[in-house]
Amino acid sequence: MSTKLQRRKNLRVLVPCLATITIMLGVVAYSPTLYRLFCAATGFGGTTQRALAGSEERSDRTVTVLFDTNVAPDLPWRFEPEQREVTVHLGEQKLVFFMAQNLSDKAIVGHATFNVSPGTTGIYFNKIQCFCFDDELLDAHEKVDMPVVFFVDPAMATDPETAAVDAITLSYTFFRSPAPDKPKDLSRFLATSSPDPARGQALFVERCAACHAPDVNKAGPMLGNVVGRKAGSAPGYNYSLALRSADLTWSADSLDQWLADPRKFIPGVKMPIRVLDASTRRDIIAYLKAGFDKPSGRSEYRPVAQGSLDQHRNE
Ligand code: HEC
Numbered sequence: 001m002s003t004k005l006q007r008r009k010n011l012r013v014l015v016p017c018l019a020t021i022t023i024m025l026g027v028v029a030y031s032p033t034l035y036r037l038f039c040a041a042t043g044f045g046g047t048t049q050r051a052l053a054g055s056e057e058r059s060d061r062t063v064t065v066l067f068d069t070n071v072a073p074d075l076p077w078r079f080e081p082e083q084r085e086v087t088v089h090l091g092e093q094k095l096v097f098f099m100a101q102n103l104s105d106k107a108i109v110g111h112a113t114f115n116v117s118p119g120t121t122g123i124y125f126n127k128i129q130c131f132c133f134d135d136e137l138l139d140a141h142e143k144v145d146m147p148v149v150f151f152v153d154p155a156m157a158t159d160p161e162t163a164a165v166d167a168i169t170l171s172y173t174f175f176r177s178p179a180p181d182k183p184k185d186l187s188r189f190l191a192t193s194s195p196d197p198a199r200g201q202a203l204f205v206e207r208c209a210a211c212h213a214p215d216v217n218k219a220g221p222m223l224g225n226v227v228g229r230k231a232g233s234a235p236g237y238n239y240s241l242a243l244r245s246a247d248l249t250w251s252a253d254s255l256d257q258w259l260a261d262p263r264k265f266i267p268g269v270k271m272p273i274r275v276l277d278a279s280t281r282r283d284i285i286a287y288l289k290a291g292f293d294k295p296s297g298r299s300e301y302r303p304v305a306q307g308s309l310d311q312h313r314n315e
Contacts, residue, residue, distance in 0.1 A: 059090040059154045068171040069098065075176045076104040077138065082145065090154040093128070095276045098172070100131075100186065101143035109137050109180035114172045121168050124156035128273070129206060132172060135183035144189045147277070149207075200287030203280055207273070220271060226250050227289045231266075242268030255285050 065088060067081035082097040102108055112132040116125045129149040138144065150170075156162045177183065188202040204212075214224035221234035228251075232244040246266050248254060254265075259281045262271040275281045 059157060061090045061154070061157050062087050063090060063152055063156070063165065064167045065094075065150075065152070066167060066169045067096065067098075068169055070171070070173040072173065072175045075108065075110055075174055077102055077108070077110060077174055079172070079174050088152060090152050090157055093149060093151045093273060095274070096148050096150070097145045098131070098148065099143065099145055100136075100138060100174070102138040102141055105140045107137060107139045109135050109177040109183040110174045111135050111177040112172050112174050114170065117169050117171070118162075118165060120159075120161045121152075121156060121165055124153040124159075124162065125168065125170070126151050126153060131186065135177045135180045137180075137183040137185045139185075139187065142187060142190075144186045146186065146189050147280075149273070195286035196283045197286040197290040200283035200285070200290075203284050204287055207275065207280075208284070211271075223288060225291065227252065227255070227285075240268055240270045242266050243270075252285050252289065255288065256281050259284065 064085055066085045067083065069079045069081055071077050071079050078099070078101040080099050082099055086094055086096060088094045100110075111134075114130075114132050116122050127148060127150045129147060131146040131148070152168070156165070188199055188206075190199075208220075208223075211218055211220035212223045215222050217234060217237040221237035221239065223234075228249065231246045231248040231250055231254075232239045243266060248266075250258075256278075257265045259275040260278075261274050262269050275284065
């Protein structure tokens, strides 16, 4: 065989080999991201699901959820669960808190990753609210209590792989964020001593905007001008009989009782969430009282002065 032909033959083997190696290297370099995307999509490996709203069913079966927290060595934060464990009914929505404190003299952006074990329960573990969805900014020496709202899907009890599980560990690790992109400020979880409509706005976006907007009905009725409005009276919204026939005008006080536990305040209503923290309720109500501006996007509600509320009402 001529050496020329031999060289061409070698090349024909070498080129596909090099291409394969390059692709493999690429896969390895990006595999944490690919793995995370894969896990987020499938729940594989104990990645949990993000939910917009709670489950409607609630079963008699209970499961104990244990909390575990870790901080990467290069992040000078303290980060601890405020409860070691809670026992919940499947389908029951639960609010738990985690404490984070920046021990350094500089503001730092962190990002939390999370995992549940056993990994097979990951697809049934749903989080409605979590600091783990975004980059989070913590100012120098700031300390905050961060809420997580979750529920465990009742379907867990019927899956042969998970039917016998009676304890789930939810584990978080905070890392220093490598490339912070518009971090959220964790100080939104700090309670001030007087009602704070701006904080209420941030909390509203996080906890209510999935179902409520000021001037359109979504899963829940429109809430512009709700303070002073008769309960169950937003035009065009299909209320539960319980709320439609409640003889009640919304005030700061009744809203507080409603938000603390709607189904206890008016049995038979269909709003599925509760706001357990009093200062959170106070600030959301302060925001509702201040009124809304027309939203320019789903997560951008601006409080406006009382004057423009009346204008809103006349529209
Ligand atoms: C998962 C969806 C969902 C979320 C999240 C939610 N709500 Fe609701 N809300 C509803 C539904 C559904 C109703 C109607 C209840 C009924 O008809 O029984 C409702 C009704 C209300 C009402 C009564 C309005 C009226 O016209 O009488 C108020 C006030 C309210 N919600 C406030 C809030 C606030 C504040 C938050 C955030 C803390 C919030 N809701 C979060 C679904 C939701």
